[in-house]
Amino acid sequence: MKGIDAILAEHPFLGGFSRDALSVIAGCAANRRYDAGSYLCREGEPADHFFLIRHGRITLETNAPERGALTFQTLGEGEILGVSWLVPPYRWDFDARAVGLVRAVAFDAACLRGKCEADHDLGYELMKRFVPELVRRMQAARLQSLNLYGQTE
Amino acid sequence: MSAPGAGTVRVIDRTGIARLVEELRGQGYRVLGPTLGDGAIVYEEVASVDDLPAGWTDEQEGGSYRLKRRGDEAWFGYASSPHSWKRLLHPPDVRLWQARRRDDGSFDLSEPPPAPKMAFLGVRSCDLQAILVQDRVLRQSEHPDPVYAERREMAFIVAVNCGDPSAVCFCASMETGPRAQAGFDLALTELIDDSRHEFLLEIGSAAGAAIAEHLPGREAGEADMSRADAVVATAAARMGRRLDTGGIKELLQENQLHPHWEEVAERCLTCGNCTMVCPTCFCTTVEDTADLTGDIAERWRRWDSCFTLEFSYMNGGSVRNAPAARYRHWLTHKLASWYDQFGTSGCVGCGRCITWCPVGIDITEEVEAIRAHPQPHGSSLG
Amino acid sequence: MTAARASALAPLPLRVRAIRQENAESATIELDPSALPYGRLGASPGQFNMLYVFGMGESAISVTGDCDEPRSILHTFRAVGPVTAAMRRLEPGQTLGLRGPFGTGWPMRAAEGADLVIIAGGIGLAPLRPVVHAVLARRQLYGRVLLLYGARSPDDIIFRPELEKWNGPVEVVVSVDYAHPGWDGHVGFVTGLIPRARFDPAETVGMICGPEVMMRFAANGLLERGVPEDRIFLSMERNMKCATGQCGHCQFGPTFVCRDGPVFAYDRISRLLTLREI
Numbered sequence: 107m108k109g110i111d112a113i114l115a116e117h118p119f120l121g122g123f124s125r126d127a128l129s130v131i132a133g134c135a136a137n138r139r140y141d142a143g144s145y146l147c148r149e150g151e152p153a154d155h156f157f158l159i160r161h162g163r164i165t166l167e168t169n170a171p172e173r174g175a176l177t178f179q180t181l182g183e184g185e186i187l188g189v190s191w192l193v194p195p196y197r198w199d200f201d202a203r204a205v206g207l208v209r210a211v212a213f214d215a216a217c218l219r220g221k222c223e224a225d226h227d228l229g230y231e232l233m234k235r236f237v238p239e240l241v242r243r244m245q246a247a248r249l250q251s252l253n254l255y256g257q258t259e
Numbered sequence: 260m261s262a263p264g265a266g267t268v269r270v271i272d273r274t275g276i277a278r279l280v281e282e283l284r285g286q287g288y289r290v291l292g293p294t295l296g297d298g299a300i301v302y303e304e305v306a307s308v309d310d311l312p313a314g315w316t317d318e319q320e321g322g323s324y325r326l327k328r329r330g331d332e333a334w335f336g337y338a339s340s341p342h343s344w345k346r347l348l349h350p351p352d353v354r355l356w357q358a359r360r361r362d363d364g365s366f367d368l369s370e371p372p373p374a375p376k377m378a379f380l381g382v383r384s385c386d387l388q389a390i391l392v393q394d395r396v397l398r399q400s401e402h403p404d405p406v407y408a409e410r411r412e413m414a415f416i417v418a419v420n421c422g423d424p425s426a427v428c429f430c431a432s433m434e435t436g437p438r439a440q441a442g443f444d445l446a447l448t449e450l451i452d453d454s455r456h457e458f459l460l461e462i463g464s465a466a467g468a469a470i471a472e473h474l475p476g477r478e479a480g481e482a483d484m485s486r487a488d489a490v491v492a493t494a495a496a497r498m499g500r501r502l503d504t505g506g507i508k509e510l511l512q513e514n515q516l517h518p519h520w521e522e523v524a525e526r527c528l529t530c531g532n533c534t535m536v537c538p539t540c541f542c543t544t545v546e547d548t549a550d551l552t553g554d555i556a557e558r559w560r561r562w563d564s565c566f567t568l569e570f571s572y573m574n575g576g577s578v579r580n581a582p583a584a585r586y587r588h589w590l591t592h593k594l595a596s597w598y599d600q601f602g603t604s605g606c607v608g609c610g611r612c613i614t615w616c617p618v619g620i621d622i623t624e625e626v627e628a629i630r631a632h633p634q635p636h637g638s639s640l641g
Numbered sequence: 642m643t644a645a646r647a648s649a650l651a652p653l654p655l656r657v658r659a660i661r662q663e664n665a666e667s668a669t670i671e672l673d674p675s676a677l678p679y680g681r682l683g684a685s686p687g688q689f690n691m692l693y694v695f696g697m698g699e700s701a702i703s704v705t706g707d708c709d710e711p712r713s714i715l716h717t718f719r720a721v722g723p724v725t726a727a728m729r730r731l732e733p734g735q736t737l738g739l740r741g742p743f744g745t746g747w748p749m750r751a752a753e754g755a756d757l758v759i760i761a762g763g764i765g766l767a768p769l770r771p772v773v774h775a776v777l778a779r780r781q782l783y784g785r786v787l788l789l790y791g792a793r794s795p796d797d798i799i800f801r802p803e804l805e806k807w808n809g810p811v812e813v814v815v816s817v818d819y820a821h822p823g824w825d826g827h828v829g830f831v832t833g834l835i836p837r838a839r840f841d842p843a844e845t846v847g848m849i850c851g852p853e854v855m856m857r858f859a860a861n862g863l864l865e866r867g868v869p870e871d872r873i874f875l876s877m878e879r880n881m882k883c884a885t886g887q888c889g890h891c892q893f894g895p896t897f898v899c900r901d902g903p904v905f906a907y908d909r910i911s912r913l914l915t916l917r918e919i
């Protein structure tokens with residue numbers, strides 16, 4: 107069974123993180139496993155965690171009456187789940203559901219926020235990895251909303 | 260005396276020109292040349308020299324064309340016609356083929372009718388260069404256009420060097436005139452003064468030599484050649500406009516976001532007159548039709564203009580929507596992209612686009628406006 | 642039917658063998674090539690034909706089947722205008738005129754020995770299908786081959802049976818913009834699949850086809866991964882009338898899409914792609 111440090115070192119999101127920095131944040135991390143159909147987070151609930159997805163696929167959904175769950179994005183291996191933990195009042199905006207078996211590393215949000223406050227260099231290293239991911243998602247979301255493949259006439 | 264060959268220079272008079280027209284007609288050519296019609300000097304059928312616009316000239320400026328009487332009786336004493344020879348070699352309406360549907364649903368295409376054999380009398384150097392430019396587009400292609408190729412192959416060209424350019428002419432700065440250098444079968448320079456009315460005749464090809472054999476005239480002397488040189492030199496010095504072509508390809512291709520395009524767009528009506536009168540504009544569209552029975556179909560090719568919205572229509576909208584984009588495309592194509600596509604400029608400096616633009620847009624001025632304050636947009640992306 | 646003279650200007654009548662619906666908007670028409678000179682089209686992946694509906698008009702459509710398949714010619718098209726709507730109504734045994742093939746094809750030789758990332762958006766999968774056929778015929782010549790295919794929704798996915806068959810020798814990943822219950826595949830714009838796709842950027846050729854916006858962002862995605870500019874190829878589209886570079890309609894900057902394209906290397910057109918209304 108690998109130590110959490112080693113698992114963190116493998117994940118693409120933390121590529122380039124120093125061993126010391128990994129050790130610091132490892133203190134907030136735990137290995138988690140989600141069975142198919144289970145939820146990693148629920149809309150409206152406290153955003154207590156931030157996830158690195160190691161294996162499997164997750165759908166991001168919101169529920170509409172008469173239409174049920176609407177999936178607007180899927181995430182997979184090597185990606186991250188969760189930004190609401192960074193933005194007060196720290197509540198999840200969406201549901202995240204495991205499509206098949208999902209293995210992820212879950213960071214306790216309060217713990218990770220605390221480490222970033224205590225060490226701003228660490229905080230900045232995390233932000234440098236977060237922001238490009240958010241920008242890419244925003245860009246893809248915008249393109250998705252343009253309905254580019256739709257009927258044109 | 261040996262028969263005249265290509266390169267020979269002679270002098271003929273009015274009778275000689277009359278004989279030229281007769282000889283060409285006798286050999287089955289439809290002779291087209293300058294005639295008076297519709298308040299202008301237009302290239303129509305010439306039955307005899309009586310049809311030529313003796314004593315007439317044209318006064319051209321931005322958005323304006325007027326016929327004016329000359330002080331002499333020169334036969335070719337004008338600058339340029341509204342339309343160019345393009346109308347005859349690359350016709351505005353031509354049926355490409357007709358197809359008849361068979362019972363089994365397949366169809367057969369008919370052969371097109373043979374093209375007319377034409378002789379062009381009075382081709383200015385600029386227009387001759389324009390024909391050579393269109394040769395590159397329509398003949399020297401992976402798929403030569405048979406309509407153009409057939410007419411061009413059979414065309415007999417009598418160039419007439421320019422002695423009286425208009426205010427919109429700029430062939431000198433485009434290096435396309437006023438003297439025709441090559442590409443003609445015969446070339447004339449009109450020599451007229453109080454005492455005589457003659458024409459210096461240069462033979463440019465074997466076909467030209469064969470026709471020239473039948474024309475009465477004398478060998479050209481030093482004095483005749485000097486007079487002809489003077490006519491051309493005077494014309495070259497009297498150009499109404501000038502286009503600086505130095506680095507023009509890069510200038511236009513790198514200033515695609517220049518605010519001047521919007522400025523021109525405020526004046527441009529996107530009427531497309533410029534594309535109709537331009538001797539090198541070649542864009543066409545096709546129209547497919549069927550008769551009432553639905554069994555006979557035709558494909559027609561018609562002149563088209565990049566100034567229309569339909570021109571760039573695709574998937575529900577036009578790529579070039581704004582007038583500024585359409586004007587930018589036309590000018591950039593004509594003066595810059597043409598080099599990339601065909602190895603030459605698309606402009607021959609005839610000035611027709613200036614004359615026939617209803618609001619007198621002058622391409623020489625538009626280029627200068629950009630050259631005066633270039634605003635190149637960013638370097639290559641990626 | 643006698644084999645008639647073919648030329649770049651005159652369409653040749655070909656028999657429609659079959660026509661099948663691919664999704665709500667698109668259909669594939671299968672033509673019998675036997676009336677063509679030598680009984681075959683001789684097209685390369687990426688080329689297109691001008692298809693003529695008698696008495697109505699022509700439409701420029703890319704070849705879509707296996708270019709080495711001698712027995713049929715396939716075209717997949719969206720019925721969005723009068724000519725394509727008329728094509729959609731053709732029945733087996735009827736006739737469709739064909740002129741072609743025209744244009745530049747996908748750089749299959751350049752892709753040999755490399756990883757190949759094929760990115761298709763919507764109907765853009767149709768001009769790329771011949772590439773997959775060519776790859777599968779000589780699979781050992783290529784490294785990793787990926788097909789990233791974005792569709793509007795699961796109902797809009799075309800060529801489903803082939804996609805399933807290809808998955809294995811080719812890594813096929815499909816993503817939809819709009820999911821519905823029952824879809825357990827990827828959801829999100831197709832460019833989202835690029836950052837984590839498994840290929841070696843230094844040894845990759847990219848081939849992209851789809852709406853122009855999608856192609857720009859997909860190209861950027863490959864560039865961000867480190868694929869060189871001259872190894873990324875896009876299939877461009879413009880209004881076409883003659884297909885022989887003489888009517889002027891298909892101009893894209895100084896290029897003619899019918900003759901210099903439709904397949905262009907990214908480095909040749911990168912400046913043009915971001916100029917509006919060029």
